[in-house]
Amino acid sequence: MLKKMAVGMAVAAIAAMALQVQVSAQQGAPARRAVGGTTAGNDAYPTEDQYRNSKEAQALVQKAFALAGTDWRLQERFEKSCGALGPQRPALLRQNAGLPGEPTRVMEPVKIFDNMYFIGYNTIGAWAIPTNQGIILIDALNNEKDAVEIIEPSLKKVGLNPADVKMIIVGHGHFDHFGGAPYFQQKYGSHVAMSKVDWDLIEKPNPNARGPQASRPLPKRDVELIDGQKITLGNETITIHITPGHTPGSLAYYIPVKDHGKAINILMLSGANITPDRASLTAFNTALDAAKEMKAQALINGHPGLFGNEIGWMEQIRETPSQTNPFVLSQEQFGKFGEIMKACAESRLVAMDYKGTN
Numbered sequence: 417m418l419k420k421m422a423v424g425m426a427v428a429a430i431a432a433m434a435l436q437v438q439v440s441a442q443q444g445a446p447a448r449r450a451v452g453g454t455t456a457g458n459d460a461y462p463t464e465d466q467y468r469n470s471k472e473a474q475a476l477v478q479k480a481f482a483l484a485g486t487d488w489r490l491q492e493r494f495e496k497s498c499g500a501l502g503p504q505r506p507a508l509l510r511q512n513a514g515l516p517g518e519p520t521r522v523m524e525p526v527k528i529f530d531n532m533y534f535i536g537y538n539t540i541g542a543w544a545i546p547t548n549q550g551i552i553l554i555d556a557l558n559n560e561k562d563a564v565e566i567i568e569p570s571l572k573k574v575g576l577n578p579a580d581v582k583m584i585i586v587g588h589g590h591f592d593h594f595g596g597a598p599y600f601q602q603k604y605g606s607h608v609a610m611s612k613v614d615w616d617l618i619e620k621p622n623p624n625a626r627g628p629q630a631s632r633p634l635p636k637r638d639v640e641l642i643d644g645q646k647i648t649l650g651n652e653t654i655t656i657h658i659t660p661g662h663t664p665g666s667l668a669y670y671i672p673v674k675d676h677g678k679a680i681n682i683l684m685l686s687g688a689n690i691t692p693d694r695a696s697l698t699a700f701n702t703a704l705d706a707a708k709e710m711k712a713q714a715l716i717n718g719h720p721g722l723f724g725n726e727i728g729w730m731e732q733i734r735e736t737p738s739q740t741n742p743f744v745l746s747q748e749q750f751g752k753f754g755e756i757m758k759a760c761a762e763s764r765l766v767a768m769d770y771k772g773t774n
């Protein structure tokens with residue numbers, strides 16, 4: 417009886433969720449949507465109308481929905497992945513819903529895995545991976561001030577020495593990811609790695625940047641990454657894939673970590689959005705397939721909150737570090753999550769072909 421009821425409740429919850437997806441689609445788009453940038457700008461996403469009316473798109477949404485099944489952890493990720501705008505920063509979603517923005521706050525560093533720390537804000541982070549030959553830093557926050565006031569003190573707080581940062585891997589060529597890198601490059605001689613195309617991107621004058629934005633210091637061109645490259649420091653090797661979309665050379669990384677002593681692989685996506693073309697989708701799919709092949713079990717995103725309640729999960733880890741890591745899925749769950757992300761990304765792409773005939 418009890419079992420039957422639980423199943424009934426799960427079915428009801430899914431039905432409610434399906435309804436929610438439809439209702440939110442039917443509410444129509446506000447005149448101007450705030451969207452996370454891609455190289456295609458605001459044209460990267462279908463309108464709510466295109467998305468709702470494209471049978472092909474809705475079939476893919478249903479496919480993703482079915483993949484999540486009764487697994488609430490996958491349902492949570494499905495909700496974040498599908499929709500006309502796809503995974504977006506919580507701040508943008510709040511803006512679109514007409515809600516006041518959540519204030520930016522600096523977080524205490526969090527030991528997400530035995531050998532990986534989150535450092536930074538609730539909206540943007542940097543990750544420190546200590547190895548036996550120094551520290552790999554992934555991303556470097558906004559500017560020199562963040563490097564001095566957040567990254568250095570956070571590293572010290574978790575027992576790491578900022579002078580040991582040997583390599584900074586920049587996920588993509590935007591200031592909130594490389595801003596603190598020149599400081600480390602100058603002070604500690606840290607190497608800075610970025611995709612070759614994103615080095616080109618940041619060195620081009622930005623026509624939209626004015627005043628202090630235009631004159632912000634850039635890291636000196638150093639390590640140029642290409643698709644499939646491996647970066648090794650001491651006992652850690654990170655594999656890189658290039659996923660054009662958010663920028664031409666946004667990175668997907670495969671990072672071996674330890675979770676409560678157990679070795680697992682994780683995927684990090686620096687730019688999780690595709691541009692509306694098959695080449696961008698194919699690169700995204702290839703990166704997700706590679707993650708599945710490497711038996712990845714967790715996804716970390718450059719901006720917390722895109723695919724789940726990442727800030728909440730980090731707070732949970734800080735409060736109860738011995739409990740099961742909320743970032744970690746089984747290999748089977750992660751495989752399904754990858755298929756959900758793929759179907760949802762493709763749903764946006766095919767919806768854009770919908771020209772409004774019914």
Ligand SMILES: [Zn+2]
Nearest residue numbers: 588589590662
């Ligand atoms: Zn960006």
